[in-house]
Amino acid sequence: MNLSLTLNGKLIQDDIPADMVLLDFVRRHGCYSAKRGCETANCGLCTVFLDDVPVLSCSVLALRAAGRKVTTLEGLQEEAAEFGAFIADQGAEQCGFCNPGLMMNAIALFRENPDPTEDEIKAYLAGNLCRCSGYEGQLRGIQAYLAWKKENRP
Amino acid sequence: MKTVSQPIRKLDAMQLVTGQPVFLDDIAPKDCLVVKLLRSPHANALVESIQTETAKKVPGIVAIYTFEDVDQAGPRFTCAGQTFPEPSPQDRLVLDRHVRFVGDVVAIVAGETEAAVDKALKLIKVNYQVLEAVLDFHTAKDNPVLVHPEDNWEALCPVGADNKRNLCACGDDRYGDVEGVLSACDIVLERTYHTKACQQAMMETFRTYCTIDTYGRLHIISSTQIVFHCRRIVAKALGIPKSMVRVTKPRIGGGFGAKQTVVSELYPAFVTWKTKRPSKLIFSREESQIASSPRHEMEITVRLGATKEGIVKAIDLYTLSNTGAYGEHGPTTVGLSGHKSIPLYGKAEAFRFHYDVVYTNEMSAGAYRGYGATQGLFAVESTVNELADLLHMDPFAIRKKNIPHEGDQMPAYYGETLNSSTLEACLDKVKEMSGWDEKFPVKDMGNGKVRALGMGMAMQGSGISGVDVGSASLKLNDEGFYTLRIAAADMGTGCDTTLAQVACEVLDCPMDQIVVLGADTDASPYDSGSYASSTAYVTGKATEQCALALREKICALGAQKLGVSAEDVTFDGKAVSCGDQSISLADIATASMCGNNIALEATYSHSSPVSPPPFMVGAAEVEVDLQTGECTLIHYSAAVDCGTPLNPNLARVQAEGGLLQGIGMALFENITYTPQGRMMENSLMQYKIPSRLDSGRIDVAIVPSFEPTGPFGAKSIGEVVINTPLPAIADAVYHATGLRFRTLPITPEDIVLGRLNTKENAH
Numbered sequence: 001m002n003l004s005l006t007l008n009g010k011l012i013q014d015d016i017p018a019d020m021v022l023l024d025f026v027r028r029h030g031c032y033s034a035k036r037g038c039e040t041a042n043c044g045l046c047t048v049f050l051d052d053v054p055v056l057s058c059s060v061l062a063l064r065a066a067g068r069k070v071t072t073l074e075g076l077q078e079e080a081a082e083f084g085a086f087i088a089d090q091g092a093e094q095c096g097f098c099n100p101g102l103m104m105n106a107i108a109l110f111r112e113n114p115d116p117t118e119d120e121i122k123a124y125l126a127g128n129l130c131r132c133s134g135y136e137g138q139l140r141g142i143q144a145y146l147a148w149k150k151e152n153r154p
Numbered sequence: 155m156k157t158v159s160q161p162i163r164k165l166d167a168m169q170l171v172t173g174q175p176v177f178l179d180d181i182a183p184k185d186c187l188v189v190k191l192l193r194s195p196h197a198n199a200l201v202e203s204i205q206t207e208t209a210k211k212v213p214g215i216v217a218i219y220t221f222e223d224v225d226q227a228g229p230r231f232t233c234a235g236q237t238f239p240e241p242s243p244q245d246r247l248v249l250d251r252h253v254r255f256v257g258d259v260v261a262i263v264a265g266e267t268e269a270a271v272d273k274a275l276k277l278i279k280v281n282y283q284v285l286e287a288v289l290d291f292h293t294a295k296d297n298p299v300l301v302h303p304e305d306n307w308e309a310l311c312p313v314g315a316d317n318k319r320n321l322c323a324c325g326d327d328r329y330g331d332v333e334g335v336l337s338a339c340d341i342v343l344e345r346t347y348h349t350k351a352c353q354q355a356m357m358e359t360f361r362t363y364c365t366i367d368t369y370g371r372l373h374i375i376s377s378t379q380i381v382f383h384c385r386r387i388v389a390k391a392l393g394i395p396k397s398m399v400r401v402t403k404p405r406i407g408g409g410f411g412a413k414q415t416v417v418s419e420l421y422p423a424f425v426t427w428k429t430k431r432p433s434k435l436i437f438s439r440e441e442s443q444i445a446s447s448p449r450h451e452m453e454i455t456v457r458l459g460a461t462k463e464g465i466v467k468a469i470d471l472y473t474l475s476n477t478g479a480y481g482e483h484g485p486t487t488v489g490l491s492g493h494k495s496i497p498l499y500g501k502a503e504a505f506r507f508h509y510d511v512v513y514t515n516e517m518s519a520g521a522y523r524g525y526g527a528t529q530g531l532f533a534v535e536s537t538v539n540e541l542a543d544l545l546h547m548d549p550f551a552i553r554k555k556n557i558p559h560e561g562d563q564m565p566a567y568y569g570e571t572l573n574s575s576t577l578e579a580c581l582d583k584v585k586e587m588s589g590w591d592e593k594f595p596v597k598d599m600g601n602g603k604v605r606a607l608g609m610g611m612a613m614q615g616s617g618i619s620g621v622d623v624g625s626a627s628l629k630l631n632d633e634g635f636y637t638l639r640i641a642a643a644d645m646g647t648g649c650d651t652t653l654a655q656v657a658c659e660v661l662d663c664p665m666d667q668i669v670v671l672g673a674d675t676d677a678s679p680y681d682s683g684s685y686a687s688s689t690a691y692v693t694g695k696a697t698e699q700c701a702l703a704l705r706e707k708i709c710a711l712g713a714q715k716l717g718v719s720a721e722d723v724t725f726d727g728k729a730v731s732c733g734d735q736s737i738s739l740a741d742i743a744t745a746s747m748c749g750n751n752i753a754l755e756a757t758y759s760h761s762s763p764v765s766p767p768p769f770m771v772g773a774a775e776v777e778v779d780l781q782t783g784e785c786t787l788i789h790y791s792a793a794v795d796c797g798t799p800l801n802p803n804l805a806r807v808q809a810e811g812g813l814l815q816g817i818g819m820a821l822f823e824n825i826t827y828t829p830q831g832r833m834m835e836n837s838l839m840q841y842k843i844p845s846r847l848d849s850g851r852i853d854v855a856i857v858p859s860f861e862p863t864g865p866f867g868a869k870s871i872g873e874v875v876i877n878t879p880l881p882a883i884a885d886a887v888y889h890a891t892g893l894r895f896r897t898l899p900i901t902p903e904d905i906v907l908g909r910l911n912t913k914e915n916a917h
Binding site: 017038123130131137147 | 161163164166167168169170171172173174175177179180354355356357358359405406407408409410438439442457645646647648665801803804806807809810811812813814815837839840843845846847849851852
């Protein structure tokens with residue numbers, strides 16, 4: 001079936017099978033940051049934005065995105081580098097496989113709520129699993145980034 | 155120190171956080187054949203016949219392989235990534251007519267698209283002769299049903315294995331007169347503990363792709379911790395020379411020991427070798443859960459004798475370990491259940507450690523962070539917690555009376571002398587961090603909930619003494635930058651960075667002056683691989699020595715260029731000098747590429763005769779809702795002695811991550827089977843690894859010691875960190891509920907049912 005959508009600001013047209021999920025679609029178009037970590041919508045590794053709202057791309061049919069705007073971490077490199085540096089300064093990226101999904105959801109959180117409490121951070125990101133870090137270093141990185149942002153806010 | 159012990163950012167950090175394509179499925183060629191596996195629905199069966207003709211007709215299908223394509227009488231092998239000759243029995247074929255667990259491989263299907271392969275899998279017709287299965291590991295030994303009845307089964311090492319008794323290993327290690335000492339003790343406790351075949355559940359499942367290289371050789375690119383073992387195992391499995399195989403690893407999305415076993419490599423290797431076309435196999439999460447290499451299920455019985463003052467005088471420990479359908483890591487994991495738990499009790503005059511490792515028709519076990527020590531420490535530490543309770547002693551106080559100290563010889567730890575330990579300081583630190591004196595044992599919160607504390611200690615090793623080989627190669631390049639080549643596997647642990655920190659410290663240079671090439675059997679010097687807590691300690695020492703050797707060569711060439719003797723020069727990282735004469739490193743590098751006979755390259759291999767133990771102490775504060783049984787971890791306090799932390803940030807995150815895996819084992823992660831042998835927790839929906847809402851607050855303190863045999867005083871950290879939560883949480887739950895749970899995980903249902911049973915018994 002024919003699908004056209006905007007992927008990271010670029011109009012894409014493709015002929016795809018009707019059952020293709022958005023995760024496989026974005027990877028097919030070179031956006032490898034989105035990962036598959038499970039088949040049961042449990043892990044959060046495949047998080048992308050659909051019209052700026054975070055979704056699990058493993059559970060969204062690509063055709064659902066017809067005519068809409070899809071954003072992956074490839075389209076948010078500046079924000080990823082700015083925020084990611086704070087995760088890196090904790091050593092909390094560890095294996096890195098869950099990082100892109102976490103980055104996407106964290107960026108969504110910061111846009112929605114620029115000054116979240118610790119509980120709000122944990123609740124918003126609860127669906128982003130990580131097996132390496134124990135989450136503490138990620139939390140330290142997020143809080144350090146938010147403090148830096150607050151200081152540098154115009 | 156300038157680089158060692160500094161909180162330096164990982165060399166690959168920014169690539170990872172910005173989501174660059176560095177993992178296996180990001181870099182595999184797009185025209186790879188897709189490989190999938192048809193798996194057995196039966197726990198024990200013989201394939202009577204298999205019909206693949208219809209499936210082969212699906213457009214796009216390139217090959218389907220079954221047991222008929224593999225010599226059933228040929229040599230067997232093990233998939234355990236261990237130094238040859240592997241202690242694990244040689245009990246596998248690539249495709250075996252006899253399938254031994256639900257999920258065992260029946261056929262390999264390769265096709266041009268995933269859709270074609272999925273369709274073909276459904277069209278393969280298999281007739282099974284279903285056999286009775288061994289599904290209770292208590293009855294496995296000497297069971298009339300044999301998991302491995304075949305005659306080409308082979309054990310290369312004397313580990314007490316006997317396939318005609320369902321034994322993967324057995325042994326009996328004694329020191330002193332255990333029965334005599336026990337009979338003279340004031341108190342003897344006998345307790346049995348049970349832990350399950352928990353999954354590493356790294357976020358990146360098992361995956362491999364293969365191609366044929368320029369020279370017609372098989373190139374395996376795999377998410378593996380063990381490139382060299384992988385080369386040897388795959389070559390043996392395929393019956394081809396080792397020279398025809400190359401193994402490299404890209405970034406690895408987590409391992410925790412899972413990828414110390416050849417889990418996914420054999421099948422695409424088989425396809426690519428046969429078809430000469432690139433192929434890839436990406437395990438689904440379900441496959442990763444049901445057919446991989448998890449922790450060994452163990453049941454451990456501890457008989458512990460002590461004086462009424464709380465001095466532990468003797469420990470008799472029996473471990474029954476379930477290796478599942480194949481013997482990967484069976485004979486070795488069990489050893490740690492005794493050898494890395496008993497030595498914590500340094501006053502013991504006698505010990506006995508005996509064990510049976512049995513085959514069953516369940517998924518084969520493998521290596522998981524902690525490697526048997528986790529299970530043994532749960533048993534021993536829990537028994538000591540019960541002893542403290544019976545003697546009305548503080549759990550910290552009883553430990554202090556028993557722990558080994560620097561300079562002590564440890565009979566239960568291969569007779570090694572303890573060269574470095576801050577275990578006592580770790581005890582003090584955790585007691586303070588946890589607010590133990592104010593909070594222990596229990597506080598009623600007045601809302602139907604209680605908060606309670608529990609603790610535990612742990613040790614591990616640093617590499618396998620006399621076995622593990624760590625190596626490093628360093629060379630100097632244009633403008634004076636260095637290349638470090640290793641075969642230790644950075645799987646997120648950061649060893650590319652920590653080893654570079656060691657090299658930079660010796661070479662007096664900043665981190666941006668070094669690049670690291672990790673794990674390629676064609677290019678890296680031999681290294682056993684990253685497992686057994688060996689990388690920081692063993693490969694770290696090799697890196698330190700290698701850098702010293704390169705310094706000498708740099709000085710030699712610099713002296714030659716200055717026209718002075720090599721003994722008379724100094725090197726400060728930037729230049730080689732003699733008096734007021736000097737030549738810069740960049741000029742030496744340039745000189746090395748013109749009319750030069752001194753190779754500015756060094757390789758060093760290192761093996762250690764000892765395996766210095768890192769130590770850890772942890773305390774858990776839990777809140778239990780007595781109505782619902784819900785148990786929430788509020789706070790986990792831990793202190794670790796890893797010698798000198800090579801990178802305090804990375805050491806801390808290793809500790810935090812390992813603790814949460816231990817917390818998962820204690821409270822959430824369960825593995826259960828149906829009566830037919832089908833594993834129930836086959837997705838992350840059923841197998842609940844902790845989310846960030848489950849982890850409470852985790853605080854880690856690093857209490858450094860200095861290990862004289864380690865690089866800059868370092869010992870290991872990777873594994874010891876997973877061990878303390880099991881006994882600590884179980885003891886905290888006891889203090890909250892009065893119930894002793896000796897089987898993990900402890901679920902809300904267990905707590906509610908336990909309380910109901912206690913009430914019924916009271917009536």
